[in-house]
Amino acid sequence: MPDRSFLAWPFFDDRHRALADRLDAWCADNLPVDHHDVDAACRTLVKKLGKDGWLRPTAIDPDDPSPLDVRTLCLTRETLARHDGLADFAFAMQGLGTGAISLFGTAEHQHWLTRTRAGEAIAAFALSEPRSGSDVANMDMAARREGDGYMLSGEKTWISNGGIADFYVTFARTGEAPGAKGISAFLVPADANGLQIAERLDVIAPHPLARLSFEDVRVPASAIIGKPGDGFRIAMSVLDVFRSTVGAAALGFARRALDESVKRATERQLFGAPMAELQMVQGHIADMALDVDAAALLVYRAAWTKDMGAPRVTREAAMAKLFATDRAQDVIDRAVQLHGGDGVRRGHIVESLYREIRALRIYEGASDVQKVIIARQTIA
Numbered sequence: 001m002p003d004r005s006f007l008a009w010p011f012f013d014d015r016h017r018a019l020a021d022r023l024d025a026w027c028a029d030n031l032p033v034d035h036h037d038v039d040a041a042c043r044t045l046v047k048k049l050g051k052d053g054w055l056r057p058t059a060i061d062p063d064d065p066s067p068l069d070v071r072t073l074c075l076t077r078e079t080l081a082r083h084d085g086l087a088d089f090a091f092a093m094q095g096l097g098t099g100a101i102s103l104f105g106t107a108e109h110q111h112w113l114t115r116t117r118a119g120e121a122i123a124a125f126a127l128s129e130p131r132s133g134s135d136v137a138n139m140d141m142a143a144r145r146e147g148d149g150y151m152l153s154g155e156k157t158w159i160s161n162g163g164i165a166d167f168y169v170t171f172a173r174t175g176e177a178p179g180a181k182g183i184s185a186f187l188v189p190a191d192a193n194g195l196q197i198a199e200r201l202d203v204i205a206p207h208p209l210a211r212l213s214f215e216d217v218r219v220p221a222s223a224i225i226g227k228p229g230d231g232f233r234i235a236m237s238v239l240d241v242f243r244s245t246v247g248a249a250a251l252g253f254a255r256r257a258l259d260e261s262v263k264r265a266t267e268r269q270l271f272g273a274p275m276a277e278l279q280m281v282q283g284h285i286a287d288m289a290l291d292v293d294a295a296a297l298l299v300y301r302a303a304w305t306k307d308m309g310a311p312r313v314t315r316e317a318a319m320a321k322l323f324a325t326d327r328a329q330d331v332i333d334r335a336v337q338l339h340g341g342d343g344v345r346r347g348h349i350v351e352s353l354y355r356e357i358r359a360l361r362i363y364e365g366a367s368d369v370q371k372v373i374i375a376r377q378t379i380a
């Protein structure tokens with residue numbers, strides 16, 4: 001039984017506690033789904049999560065807008081990740097892919113939110129390019145003004161939901177100024193002429209992922225989200241909300257690894273006694289429990305700070321993401337160790353957690369980039 005004591009922390013309201021309990025019960029009944037075909041699995045997950053109302057917090061309600069509740073996003077990601085990494089992915093991308101629309105979209109853009117919140121449309125966030133992952137401001141993709149619209153040309157890569165998304169929130173250079181100040185955000189439907197899936201990408205914890213090619217993709221001027229030249233600021237505002245949630249997903253993986261390790265240590269007999277009586281095993285368990293609690297404190301501190309109205313939580317979110325993802329990697333590694341041969345057996349839960357956690361230390365700002373952010377904020 002996972003530790004639930006953190007739910008008593010003052011970061012949460014009773015509605016958060018009730019949500020965590022209801023979602024946990026839902027996950028026990030509905031997850032994991034079959035991962036054999038990841039496209040089909042993600043489509044099923046989005047539909048299921050949408051039908052039962054779990055996707056509503058991923059975006060604002062266009063008919064009754066109120067700010068995104070980051071604690072709900074984090075609790076949901078933590079809970080889903082504890083049960084099934086792909087379910088967490090499906091949930092997270094509905095949020096990341098619509099974040100710019102929730103925060104800066106027009107009523108016309110926000111029509112999509114009714115569908116993504118219901119699980120009837122799939123969203124994607126297309127920022128990274130072959131030459132510019134960490135160095136976002138160095139992007140090449142161009143959007144040139146043509147008549148009453150824009151023409152987009154270039155490439156995006158590592159795009160989650162690439163291949164199954166119904167639309168891509170796409171960042172491109174419009175040239176108002178050099179670097180970060182000359183980028184804009186566009187809402188591009190997946191069926192736009194000239195938009196192709198150039199390559200599907202296979203990674204160690206598979207999910208729909210692709211390189212996209214844009215060849216003279218024409219969009220109307222109304223496809224622009226926010227103001228021309230504001231794209232970098234929009235992308236950073238979206239990451240400011242969702243970065244803490246990556247920490248929350250890592251926390252869910254780590255909590256599952258700890259639970260599995262406690263079960264193993266109490267059930268397995270070694271040298272005539274339960275493994276849990278070996279002091280070095282206890283040392284691992286203590287380190288894991290400490291990392292899990294410390295990560296939870298940082299994740300929910302960042303989420304609570306944002307929900308209390310802080311305009312930006314760049315420092316808090318960077319700390320939460322860096323610590324929770326790095327420590328989860330270590331917690332899961334210890335879980336693999338405590339499981340012996342079973343820990344590296346394909347299909348075992350700790351083996352899949354070992355693969356699931358790795359990319360979280362790279363995407364939405366690699367760990368090294370989070371350190372740069374924390375150092376800059378601290379020195380300033």
Ligand SMILES: Cc1cc2nc3c(=O)[nH]c(=O)nc-3n(C[C@H](O)[C@H](O)[C@H](O)COP(=O)(O)OP(=O)(O)OC[C@H]3O[C@@H](n4cnc5c(N)ncnc54)[C@H](O)[C@@H]3O)c2cc1C
Binds near residue numbers: 126128133157359368
């Ligand atoms: C599974 C997965 C899913 C993804 N999904 C999406 C998505 O949906 N949408 C999207 O737009 N992108 C997505 N990405 C892309 C992701 O955001 C980039 O991979 C990431 O930003 C790193 O960029 P890069 O791969 O180009 O590596 P690089 O930018 O080349 O960086 C390589 C390494 O250099 C180091 N480094 C970088 N900058 C610094 C620095 N300032 N100081 C010190 N060290 C540094 C880090 O160790 C980093 O890992 C995804 C990536 C993965 C792996």
